[in-house]
Amino acid sequence: MKEELKQIKQEVAEQLRHITDLESLQELEVRFFGRKGKLNAVLKTIKDLPEDVRKEMGGLANNMKKDLLSLVDETRDGLKDLLADKPSSTKVFDPTIPGAQVAQGTLHPITHMMYDLNDAFLSLGFEVFEGPEITSEEYAFDHLNFPPDHPARETMDTYWVAGTEDQQGAKRLSLRPHLTGASVRFMQENKPPFRFVYPGRVFRSEATDASHERTFYQYEALIVDKHVPFSAGRVLVDAILERVFGQKVTTRMRSGFFPFVEPGFEIDMQCLVCSGKGCSVCGRVGWVEMMPGGPPHPNVLKAGGIDSNEWQGFYLNIGLDRLVMMKYGIDDIRLFHSGDLRFLKQF
Ligand SMILES: [Zn+2]
Numbered sequence: 001m002k003e004e005l006k007q008i009k010q011e012v013a014e015q016l017r018h019i020t021d022l023e024s025l026q027e028l029e030v031r032f033f034g035r036k037g038k039l040n041a042v043l044k045t046i047k048d049l050p051e052d053v054r055k056e057m058g059g060l061a062n063n064m065k066k067d068l069l070s071l072v073d074e075t076r077d078g079l080k081d082l083l084a085d086k087p088s089s090t091k092v093f094d095p096t097i098p099g100a101q102v103a104q105g106t107l108h109p110i111t112h113m114m115y116d117l118n119d120a121f122l123s124l125g126f127e128v129f130e131g132p133e134i135t136s137e138e139y140a141f142d143h144l145n146f147p148p149d150h151p152a153r154e155t156m157d158t159y160w161v162a163g164t165e166d167q168q169g170a171k172r173l174s175l176r177p178h179l180t181g182a183s184v185r186f187m188q189e190n191k192p193p194f195r196f197v198y199p200g201r202v203f204r205s206e207a208t209d210a211s212h213e214r215t216f217y218q219y220e221a222l223i224v225d226k227h228v229p230f231s232a233g234r235v236l237v238d239a240i241l242e243r244v245f246g247q248k249v250t251t252r253m254r255s256g257f258f259p260f261v262e263p264g265f266e267i268d269m270q271c272l273v274c275s276g277k278g279c280s281v282c283g284r285v286g287w288v289e290m291m292p293g294g295p296p297h298p299n300v301l302k303a304g305g306i307d308s309n310e311w312q313g314f315y316l317n318i319g320l321d322r323l324v325m326m327k328y329g330i331d332d333i334r335l336f337h338s339g340d341l342r343f344l345k346q347f
Helices: 002-017 022-033 038-048 051-084 109-122 180-189 230-245 298-303 320-328 333-337
Strands: 134-136 173-175 194-203 215-225 251-255 265-270 287-294 312-319
Touching (some): 002 022, 002 051, 022 038, 022 051, 038 051, 109 194, 109 320, 180 194, 180 215, 180 298, 215 230, 215 320, 215 333, 230 287, 230 312, 320 333
Antiparallel strands (some): 194 215, 215 312, 251 265, 265 287, 287 312
C-alpha cells in the first residue's frame, strides 16, 4: 500500500506541473480525490488491513491527502493570479482597477513655437499653407530673382537630388534650401488680396556649429494687397513678437540684400536673455538677427502671376529655431535635433 500511495503522490505532483487552466485542475481533483478517485480507492482497502498496521497506514494516507490538496490549492491560486493578467472573454471587467501607465511625450519646443506663431497669425486673418520639402531650381531660385550665377545655387549650399544635378530649372530637383519658393506656388494658385504663412523644414549643405545646422525651421509670412505701406510690415513684426514672447520686444531694421525683396531689410530683435547687454546667446552684441523681410521684388510677383503695378506686398522670413533659442535662452542650435531627452523634457 505504501508503494501505491507513493505512486499517487508522484503522479499528482507531475500532473500539477503541466496544468495551465482551472478546468484541467478541477478534472485532476476529481480524478485523484473524488469519491471514485484513485486515492479513495486505496483508502477503501485500509479497513481490510491487519489491525496493527491499519492505524499507521490510515494516518499516513490522510497526511498525504492533506499535503496534496494544499498543493492543489496553491496551484489554483497561482493560476488565478496568472489568468487575471490575461484578457479573456469570460473575465469580468472591473472599472476600479487602475489603468496601465502610458509614457507621455512632450511637444518639441520648435513645434510649440510654430503653434504659437500659427495662433498669432491666424488671429490676424492669415491662413496657413504648406509646400513640398523637395523643390526644384525653378522654385528655389529662378522664380525668386536669384541671378543664374548666385553662389547659393552651388552644391556647397544646396542639396541637389542625385541624377538631376545636370538638369536645369524645373527638372533640377533639390531639398528646399529656404521656404520662400512655397510663396510663389501659393501666388500661382490664388488670387490676391491674400495673407498667409507657411512653416516648414529647410536644408542647407554647410558645416554645423552652435548657430548653424544642416536642417532647421523657417516660418514665413506674405501679405499681398493693393496698398501695403512699409510701416505695416514693421507693426506686424512687433505685434507677432510681442504675442510670442508675452512681452514688449525691441526691434530694429537694417537694410540688407536678398534677391527676392526690394528694398530688403534685416530685422533684429534686442536679446531678451541679456536685455541688450551682450551674452553667449546673442554673441555679446545684444541684438539677434531674427528675419529678413521687405516688399516682394516685382520679378517674384510676376513669377506668381501677379501684376506689380497693381499689387504690393510684404515678406517676413522668420528663423524659427532662432526664435525658440531666444525664448528659452538656448545657446546651441544643435540641441534641437540631438534627440537628448534631458534637453527635450524641459519643455
Ligand atoms: Zn544676449
